[in-house]
Amino acid sequence: MTVSSSPFVCRELDLEQGLLLIGGPEFDFDSFPALAEQFLTQIDATVVERELNADLHVWLIDFEGCRLMLKGEHYAGALWLEWLSPNDSETLAFLATLLTG
Numbered sequence: 001m002t003v004s005s006s007p008f009v010c011r012e013l014d015l016e017q018g019l020l021l022i023g024g025p026e027f028d029f030d031s032f033p034a035l036a037e038q039f040l041t042q043i044d045a046t047v048v049e050r051e052l053n054a055d056l057h058v059w060l061i062d063f064e065g066c067r068l069m070l071k072g073e074h075y076a077g078a079l080w081l082e083w084l085s086p087n088d089s090e091t092l093a094f095l096a097t098l099l100t101g
Helices: 032-043 086-100
Strands: 009-014 019-023 046-052 056-063 066-073 078-083
Touching (some): 019 086, 032 046, 032 056, 032 066
Antiparallel strands (some): 046 056, 056 066
């Protein structure tokens, strides 16, 4: 899978905290769902569940059998993935390499 021409890139990988910070296009509250779907298409993941809070979108996603949280906070323009278990660190590291190009 080649993603170097994609709008989404790995900004930072923190395996101690279980976070993969993602750089990408700017988004607001209303445009997050379309942006998130574009990101999920890029990494070939699917949505399991969506939760909407006051200023935070939280989606449970499935990537090759691994469940991760995709979060987007529009005020800060932050997009990131979180693991649900330390056992998912290899998956986050793999996704970071995909997003590095």
